[in-house]
Amino acid sequence: MLRQYIQGAVRSATQRHGGYIVAAKASLDSHLLTTRAAEKAVDSFWAKSLRLSGSAMDVESRATEKLVSDVLKQAELSNDPESLVIESQANFIALQATSHIKIQHDKIARHFDKVMLAAVMRSRSASDWPIVISAVTQEMSNSVSLGYRDRAGKKWTSARYVEVLYASALYELVNDRKVEVMAKRGRKTAWIDYPNHDSHGQKLALVESQGLQNYNDLKAKVFHPGSEALITDKRP
Numbered sequence: 003m004l005r006q007y008i009q010g011a012v013r014s015a016t017q018r019h020g021g022y023i024v025a026a027k028a029s030l031d032s033h034l035l036t037t038r039a040a041e042k043a044v045d046s047f048w049a050k051s052l053r054l055s056g057s058a059m060d061v062e063s064r065a066t067e068k069l070v071s072d073v074l075k076q077a078e079l080s081n082d083p084e085s086l087v088i089e090s091q092a093n094f095i096a097l098q099a100t101s102h103i104k105i106q107h108d109k110i111a112r113h114f115d116k117v118m119l120a121a122v123m124r125s126r127s128a129s130d131w132p133i134v135i136s137a138v139t140q141e142m143s144n145s146v147s148l149g150y151r152d153r154a155g156k157k158w159t160s161a162r163y164v165e166v167l168y169a170s171a172l173y174e175l176v177n178d179r180k181v182e183v184m185a186k187r188g189r190k191t192a193w194i195d196y197p198n199h200d201s202h203g204q205k206l207a208l209v210e211s212q213g214l215q216n217y218n219d220l221k222a223k224v225f226h227p228g229s230e231a232l233i234t235d236k237r238p
Contacts, residue, residue: 004176005230007076011069012168015099018065019164022058022103023148026110029054031139051114055107059100066099067092073172079179095171099164106148106160113146170227177225180233181217184208194224195238196231203238 150163207214
């Protein structure tokens with residue numbers, strides 16, 4: 003049930019992010035086709051881009067805080083008054099997500115600049131501006147490269163990056179809290195719930211000297227980004 007809830011939450015976050023990008027692109031297209039004065043167009047578009055980006059970042063921050071709170075409630079991990087995990091984890095996820103939004107909006111705005119420059123160089127008079135802009139926009143439509151490139155040089159689509167970002171952060175959030183709560187309650191071991199994976203049902207240590215691998219030992223192999231492994235107090 004928890005795994006399905008997280009999957010649904012991640013889909014919502016990915017769709018929300020896609021909406022920000024669609025809005026930014028639509029704003030660019032509209033601005034290009036209706037403008038007449040190139041210099042004013044550039045200034046006003048950058049101002050509009052900043053407003054769009056800022057608005058998206060505000061929405062994402064609020065949505066992420068609610069998302070983290072809801073996931074912890076779903077996992078029955080939200081009743082510890084000493085924990086600041088909701089605020090800190092929400093801030094961490096939101097910072098990464100909103101940074102990505104800002105980067106994508108900046109790419110779109112820089113693309114706008116390139117289109118504007120090309121159009122200015124081709125345009126002979128104000129009257130032929132709409133025709134020139136339309137032609138240049140069509141020619142350069144594929145030149146804006148959205149997405150994310152990781153340290154290994156692999157290119158991710160924007161949607162896939164956001165999907166992995168949220169899923170990894172939410173699974174890590176739940177597992178970190180489960181380990182913390184179970185250890186506080188005196189438990190010494192737990193199990194891995196990860197259907198169709200060779201680690202499913204594996205026992206792990208919550209404290210030292212159990213002769214088992216612990217949560218941190220298994221992070222690279224089992225609890226890595228993209229994993230849907232969950233820690234449970236009952237043998238799955």
